[in-house]
Amino acid sequence: MKIIVCIKQVPDVTEVRIDPQTNTLIREGVPSIMNPYDYHAIEAALQIKEFLGGKVTAITMGPPQAEEILKEAISMGVDEAVLLTDKRFAGADTWATAYTLSKAAEKLGFDLIICGKQAIDGDTAQVGPEMAEFLDIPHVCYVRKIEKITKEDMIVERLMDDCYEKVWLKLPALITVVKELNTPRPPSIRGRMIAKKAEIPKWGLEEIGAEEDKVGLKGSPTMVKNIFAPPPRGERRILEGTPEEQVTTLLRELRRLGCI
């Protein structure tokens, strides 16, 4: 069983804020972390490997410093890792990201690809299903349970808006996972030692055989035109008076606003 896990380095968004005065992002000291959903993708891959045997490869596309999260993946037990890095990959939207990742996946070969549900910075949840289309394989999003898996097929539960669905799919395939699926293991001491010594191969455009006009900014149909602070909330007030008065004011205001 060959499993590829796609992981992304992201800024810790819980620490990113816009300064309402200057309209700029305050990112002083915002640390880079592995996308939280991707730990669950790694855990799922490791559990499948323990059950069926095989090999788990983690890949990421990003700047050279994204190597950190690949080392972290190795310390959790991933067998090998590849860093897709090339100046020409910069500025990729989800289309170009998915294209680049799927070129690498083709080169590596796979039975199953696992992605996180979404990255907490771009927040699009598009890269997984777009990769599946490029690779012409079936996919299932928001997997919250893997009920059965063999070398040929699997049965998973996917979380929908109002219920969940049991889906059978034939391998090779791609799934994106939600946090409910599992509890990621911490890195082991042995894993940390291996990670420290690991040489992580770096692949650029030529190594994955990608077309230059389909990667990075050039390959991206979307472009971020500008970034701004979310509109400030309207009035904000702490209600005064006795509990009785507070409740009366609240209900009057809510009626005025048509909320109730």
Next chain:
Amino acid sequence: MYIKINIEKCNGCGSCVNACPFGAILIEDNKARINEACNLCGACIESCPEEAIIDERVKEKKISEEYKGVWIFAEQRDGKIASVAYELLGIGRRLADTLNVELSAVVFGKTDEVEELIKWGADKVYYVSASEYSYLDDKLYSKTLVQLIKTYKPEILLAGATAIGRSFIPRVAASLRAGLTADCTGLEIEKETRNLLQIRPAFGGNIMATVVSPNSRPQIATVRPRVMKRGEYDPKRKGEIINIEPLRPSDKVRILERVEDISFCKVSLQDAKVIVSGGRGVGGPEGFKMLWELANLLGGTVGASRAAVDEGWIPYAYQVGQTGKTVCPKLYIACGISGAVQHLVGMQSSDIIVAINKDPNAPIFNVATYGIVGDLREIIPLLIKKIREGVIE
């Protein structure tokens, strides 16, 4: 690279450093320098008071004039058209009128409500009624939609940012090599270019971005439910329904079963107009009974913080926040919730937020439209009583 600093103009003031979400700008020798962490997002450009940042990202235009018209994907679940489809018709109608083109809806799966789409503003409906389309089959849905788009060539396609839309629309965009913008909360037409300006939250709702797809058609966006207003309903409105031949499903995926878990299905948190949400301060399952009573009176449902879920007072399906659901009701009443950032990201785009907490310094008050500092065991029963009285009056 495509984003550069004009060293002549740069005075090293550093405002671009803070503007960059990726930490890609450093000041060295009193000049800004962009390193390889740059994501070409463009956030720095407008932050520079000296106009020293050069943007060379804009490419030559090569879009085809052939693409005309606005489409919306109207999803159905169990034969019922989802409410988001009517919201898409509302915004779709506005965009189509601005562009002076037709508005069409696409429906996959059998439903009795096709006519409704016309009454809510569609000029045409492309309808595939075959039973294979009843539930989301990603490959089948995307293949069919791609084929329709290649035939009829719309310039804009909108779908709901729902489990269904966010799962299969990316395949459509990948296949067509079209730009796809996720989870939009605002859509406008840029008059000069006829481009769609797609406004969306990113970074967990901490920032907003305007995204454009200037060189590809159709411009595709998923739109967050319950943000756009419905248009006007006209029971006499006429339109055309075009029946489309189904394609054959692949033999690689099959939906085996829909699990109608009651505790799960009943909680349509994402569709609720009013949510009364409880945290650790609610104190126990009995406290939640009180919240249910209030929610029922207001025609809403109950939500919860993770602390309340972890305590076992209410099932996980009700959890709001980073690891639970993202909601944006008209009214969100947070009772005994401190306002941890992981909770806020799930609810801070609600229209009106009311916070009831006994700690005046609780961070929840920072996002609350109305705050009541007090004991919820006193406030909630009072609310219930007053509403009851109000109804009787």
